[in-house]
Amino acid sequence: xxxxxxxxxxxxxxxxxxxxxxxxxxxxxxxxxxxxxxxxxxxxxxxxxxxxxxxxxxxxxxxxxxxxxxxxxxxxxxxxxxxxxxxxxxxxxxxxxxxxxxxxxxxxxxxxxxxxxxxxxxxxxxxxxxxxxxxxxxxxxxxxxxxxxxxxxxxxxxxxxxxxxxxxxxxxxxxxxxxxxxxxxxxxxxxxxxxxxxxxxxxxxxxxxxxxxxxxxxxxxxxxxxxxxxxxxxxxxxxxxxxxxxxxxxxxxxxxxxxxxxxxxxxxxxxxxxxxxxxxxxxxxxxxxxxxxx
Numbered sequence: 001x002x003x004x005x006x007x008x009x010x011x012x013x014x015x016x017x018x019x020x021x022x023x024x025x026x027x028x029x030x031x032x033x034x035x036x037x038x039x040x041x042x043x044x045x046x047x048x049x050x051x052x053x054x055x056x057x058x059x060x061x062x063x064x065x066x067x068x069x070x071x072x073x074x075x076x077x078x079x080x081x082x083x084x085x086x087x088x089x090x091x092x093x094x095x096x097x098x099x100x101x102x103x104x105x106x107x108x109x110x111x112x113x114x115x116x117x118x119x120x121x122x123x124x125x126x127x128x129x130x131x132x133x134x135x136x137x138x139x140x141x142x143x144x145x146x147x148x149x150x151x152x153x154x155x156x157x158x159x160x161x162x163x164x165x166x167x168x169x170x171x172x173x174x175x176x177x178x179x180x181x182x183x184x185x186x187x188x189x190x191x192x193x194x195x196x197x198x199x200x201x202x203x204x205x206x207x208x209x210x211x212x213x214x215x216x217x218x219x220x221x222x223x224x225x226x227x228x229x230x231x232x233x234x235x236x237x238x239x240x241x242x243x244x245x246x247x248x249x250x251x252x253x254x255x256x257x258x259x260x261x262x263x264x265x266x267x268x269x270x271x272x273x274x275x276x277x278x279x280x281x282x283x284x285x286x287x288x289x290x291x292x293x294x
Contacts, residue, residue: 030054150208152170178218251292254290
């Protein structure tokens with residue numbers, strides 16, 4: 001059975017995201033609640049995402065199996081049609097062998113489907129993702145009133161309340177976005193399962209430094225090079241879901257991702273001839289959809 005675990009702020013959002021990834025409706029799955037989630041203290045500290053497990057019912061798997069079996073079933077239908085016409089022409093009228101005219105339409109019919117299967121135009125080569133050039137700051141260079149300074153102070157206080165002692169280094173790119181690297185001995189608790197805790201800390205930090213400001217400053221929080229490892233995971237996910245779309249002949253919707261992660265998916269599949277990708281939905285539920293290329 002196919003299962004998928006989905007996390008979101010609420011159980012409803014987690015279930016909806018899981019259904020999009022599996023490409024099925026609620027009636028096609030059974031839902032197991034792993035964690036109902038918690039808003040935490042003042043909606044900030046100690047919050048947990050709701051987590052559910054979706055299991056596709058056997059009927060859905062049988063449907064996918066039947067889709068793959070339909071194609072070979074069409075081939076034997078053509079063979080008896082050819083056998084019937086050939087013996088009738090040979091037995092009664094042997095001298096009328098100059099009827100290769102009937103063979104010509106057969107060759108023409110064989111050529112027509114081949115003509116329909118025109119090769120798809122090649123895709124343009126994938127452009128490598130431009131990674132921002134980040135300048136990390138020494139502690140004495142950090143302005144306490146800047147976005148980087150606010151992020152550093154907030155994370156130091158928050159991790160202290162969590163009972164985790166870490167060093168928090170901050171930096172900026174050319175556009176003023178904030179990059180945070182945390183180092184320490186016990187950082188697994190800050191990453192969490194599939195990076196959920198790290199993403200939550202990044203989200204809270206973003207809320208903190210953007211509160212009351214006119215513009216928007218993006219925050220990227222990293223530890224133990226998790227983000228680079230996540231990129232490799234997303235590339236493997238993209239290739240696996242593209243193969244699923246080709247095998248089932250149906251579109252595949254991925255879970256909601258931030259703009260940078262969506263760009264990783266698009267870039268990973270840009271050179272794949274069989275599929276196309278596009279994004280659907282509104283933030284924060286915007287997600288990548290993989291479809292067969294027409």
